[in-house]
Amino acid sequence: MINDSLEKWVNQFTDDLLSWAIYKVSDTQLAQDLVQDTFLAASEKYTSFQGKSSPKTWLFSILNYKIIDHYRAKMRQPISMQSLSISTFFNSDGDWLLNKRPTSWDEDEGHLLDNENFNKILKSCIDALPEKWAAGIKLKYLINKKGEEICQELGITPTNFWQIMHRAKLQLRDCIEKNWKREI
Amino acid sequence: MKKIMHILFLSCLKATELIEKKLHFKLSAKEKLQLRVHKMMCDACTDYEEQNIIIEKALAKQEDKEVKLDEKDINLPDLKKSILDKLSK
Numbered sequence A: 001m002i003n004d005s006l007e008k009w010v011n012q013f014t015d016d017l018l019s020w021a022i023y024k025v026s027d028t029q030l031a032q033d034l035v036q037d038t039f040l041a042a043s044e045k046y047t048s049f050q051g052k053s054s055p056k057t058w059l060f061s062i063l064n065y066k067i068i069d070h071y072r073a074k075m076r077q078p079i080s081m082q083s084l085s086i087s088t089f090f091n092s093d094g095d096w097l098l099n100k101r102p103t104s105w106d107e108d109e110g111h112l113l114d115n116e117n118f119n120k121i122l123k124s125c126i127d128a129l130p131e132k133w134a135a136g137i138k139l140k141y142l143i144n145k146k147g148e149e150i151c152q153e154l155g156i157t158p159t160n161f162w163q164i165m166h167r168a169k170l171q172l173r174d175c176i177e178k179n180w181k182r183e184i
Numbered sequence B: 001m002k003k004i005m006h007i008l009f010l011s012c013l014k015a016t017e018l019i020e021k022k023l024h025f026k027l028s029a030k031e032k033l034q035l036r037v038h039k040m041m042c043d044a045c046t047d048y049e050e051q052n053i054i055i056e057k058a059l060a061k062q063e064d065k066e067v068k069l070d071e072k073d074i075n076l077p078d079l080k081k082s083i084l085d086k087l088s089k
Helices: A004-025 A028-044 A055-076 A109-114 A116-127 A131-144 A147-154 A158-183 B002-009 B012-024 B029-041 B043-062 B076-087
Strands: none
Touching (some): A004 A028, A004 A055, A004 B076, A028 A055, A028 B076, A055 A131, A055 A147, A109 A116, A109 B043, A116 A131, A116 A158, A116 B043, A131 A147, A131 B043, A147 A158, A158 B043, B002 B029, B012 B029, B012 B043, B029 B043
């Protein structure tokens, strides 16, 4: 049996929930599934919703859990660290390889952050990362917590966490630099 | 000589690891000093850190945006209907 409030909320909030989910997972089909799961979970937990928050806030918090769960599963995937090898960037002494050495972007920070092309490049470079690294980056901003708390939520060690982020950032920075230099 | 330098003042690989670690956790006094000295000698890692901070800020900013649904090929009435169907089971 469906109750009246839930039916109302489906009509009222599906658009907002979906638009949020698509942005977070960059996949419209997956986003639709997550929104559907959100309402199914809401229906199961309905008795525990006591109107302490607004229905919209409550539904968004359920959706965020679903999104976090999705990335958490991705992060647990047993891709070896080798899939993005350090030797792509550094020689055996740990020095930058010549073609991977960072060079100045000749732009100040404020300028870049507001630059539409720069943000577009960033987004496509995130999507080009191996899923596990991208999941780490997305989770950090979804959970919106610092260091140790994120590690607790993800059930990984701090060392494991920043090593994943380190590899993700090496790749991301390189991808941005290549595409950005082509742009200017 | 180079080996000793790396042990004292880090290789670029180690330096970039600490640059990342610093964003999420507190570095020890020794790590802070090693990183500072390394950057004094290394332009590439200095650029790397600046760019890493820009990327970090850009990532945080990106997450605030929302997607406009009308630009996507989604049938909202169908989705709502399918959700309602599932809920009434």
